[in-house]
Amino acid sequence: QKEVEQDPGPLSVPEGAIVSLNCTYSNSAFQYFMWYRQYSRKGPELLMYTYSSGNKEDGRFTAQVDKSSKYISLFIRDSQPSDSATYLCAMGGATNKLIFGTGTLLAVQP
């Protein structure tokens, strides 16, 4: 079993839709969680960083962490074609090593 599982997609939605991206993990030692957006031929760009269970909102993006279920989500409201990218979850614990999901490819259709 992988430490982090992420549905690779592709996920296709119409413009304006609410997008839900998810990751599950097995290691209860993970303490903090990140979401990255990666456009084609670019490096990952940090979107959200969360340390505790609950929700964190930043503009159209909401990160949700449920440590009891070992489940994290990223919600994108009012999705735009410019949101089309690969979204990676990442998590870490007491060591300096981050574990990444495989990424979900999102396409927002105009």
Next chain:
Amino acid sequence: SAVISQKPSRDICQRGTSLTIQCQVDSQVTMMFWYRQQPGQSLTLIATANQGSEATYESGFVIDKFPISRPNLTFSTLTVSNMSPEDSSIYLCSVRTVMNTEAFFGQGTRLTVV
């Protein structure tokens, strides 16, 4: 956040040759890392670049194949040695100011070995 400059952005190399990738950060950072991202796969940590000492390699990666230098707090290089087509990948430099904080990435180096 840190601004990371990575070069070259891409290269096509002959098998058996070596390529050195440079990573420059605009501020002093505690930790620098090198990752590999193969098509359709997750980011895989190659090694942690330690300032003034040997890098710490992850399982499956060795110094002879991926020598790393970090002469100061803002600069590191990764060399991919004796390349084969299996080394074709995206190589990414990443930095963190301290442990348990956000990681930032460079734009990546897209390497094709022919």
